[in-house]
Amino acid sequence: MKQTPQKQIANDAIKAWQISASIQLSIGILIGIIILILGNVFSFSYWYGIGFFGLDIILGTITIFIIPKLRWRRWRYEIFDQEIYIQYGILIVTRTLVPMARVQHVDTKQGPILKKYDLASLTISTAATVHEIPALLEHEAYGLRDQISELARVEQDDV
Incomplete structure (x- = not known):
C-alpha cells in the first residue's frame, strides 16, 4: 500500500468552506422565517418553524466550525x-x-x-x-x- 500523499491544500480553504457554509445557513434561516410566516397565514403550528430553526442552528454549527477543519486535515494529493x-x-x-x-x-x-x-x-x-x-x-x-x-x-x- 502506498504511503499517504504529502502535499496539502491551502490553509485558507478552511475560511472559504466556512463562508460557503455560512451562506447555506443563511438560506436555511430564510426558509425557517418563511415557514413561520406561512404558519401564521395558514394556521398550522409554529413549532415546525422553531424545530427547523433548531435543526438549522445545530447543522450550521457543525458545518461551519467542525467539518471544514476535519476536511482540510484529510485532503492530500x-x-x-x-x-x-x-x-x-x-x-x-x-x-x-x-x-x-x-x-x-x-x-x-x-x-x-x-x-x-x-x-x-x-x-x-x-x-x-x-x-x-x-x-x-x-x-x-x-x-x-x-x-x-x-x-x-x-x-x-x-x-
Whole structure:
C-alpha cells in the first residue's frame, strides 16, 4: 500500500468552506422565517418553524466550525510522473490513483469565495469521471494544471 500523499491544500480553504457554509445557513434561516410566516397565514403550528430553526442552528454549527477543519486535515494529493494520488474524506477516507495515461483534460476553476483568498480548484477529467483537488493557491493550481497536462501528453505519446 502506498504511503499517504504529502502535499496539502491551502490553509485558507478552511475560511472559504466556512463562508460557503455560512451562506447555506443563511438560506436555511430564510426558509425557517418563511415557514413561520406561512404558519401564521395558514394556521398550522409554529413549532415546525422553531424545530427547523433548531435543526438549522445545530447543522450550521457543525458545518461551519467542525467539518471544514476535519476536511482540510484529510485532503492530500501528490503528482507523480505516472499517476496522480488523491486522498480525501472525513469518516470514510478515499484514496484515488489517477493514471496519467487516462487524463483527458485538466481545468482550474475559481468562484468568488475562492478568488477572495487567491485560491483555485483543479479538476482532472478522465473518460469515466472528474477528480477535483479543491482550494489550492492560485499560482500552484495553474502550475499543477500545466504540469499534469505536460505529463499526460507525454503518456499519450508513449502509448
